Amino acid sequence: MEEIIRDVFGLKDRDIRETSALSLAFLGDAVFELIVRTVLVERGGKPAELSRKKGELVNAASQARMAEFLVEQGLLTEEEEGAYRRGRNSNPHTLARSSSSGDYHKATGLECLMGSLYLTGRTGRAVELVRLGLEHLG
Numbered sequence: 001m002e003e004i005i006r007d008v009f010g011l012k013d014r015d016i017r018e019t020s021a022l023s024l025a026f027l028g029d030a031v032f033e034l035i036v037r038t039v040l041v042e043r044g045g046k047p048a049e050l051s052r053k054k055g056e057l058v059n060a061a062s063q064a065r066m067a068e069f070l071v072e073q074g075l076l077t078e079e080e081e082g083a084y085r086r087g088r089n090s091n092p093h094t095l096a097r098s099s100s101s102g103d104y105h106k107a108t109g110l111e112c113l114m115g116s117l118y119l120t121g122r123t124g125r126a127v128e129l130v131r132l133g134l135e136h137l138g
Contacts (some may be wrong), residue, residue, distance in 0.1 A: 016119055021090040024083070025108045028115030031123070032059050035130045057134070060099035063107035068072030070110075075132060080113055087112020107115055124133075 040050050046102040088109030
């Protein structure tokens with residue numbers, strides 16, 4: 001999809017290192033949510049149930065637990081871990097109301113990783129990491 005968007009809008013390839021960590025997290029938030037929503041819709045359920053399940057998974061606490069699992073189990077490549085750390089160590093100007101600062105930073109790291117993977121054409125890897133994270137959450 002990223003390649004199609006670039007082609008249709010005439011966007012040029014950029015060095016991912018020139019994109020701020022928070023911009024990558026901004027994009028990665030949408031990538032993560034799209035993956036989760038796709039899985040939920042394909043598994044079926046009523047809209048209210050889908051929305052509830054999405055809310056349980058797309059939040060800082062759940063994303064932080066996923067990120068911790070991926071890092072602690074050594075499931076990220078060196079480059080992926082670098083993207084995660086870049087986001088985790090960034091300085092967001094806001095915090096989620098319902099999460100700790102630590103969870104928010106870890107979730108931002110996961111979102112930065114998702115944005116990085118998407119922009120470098122590795123959406124399949126993003127999907128695989130979300131699958132592993134979802135399996136860990138149960």
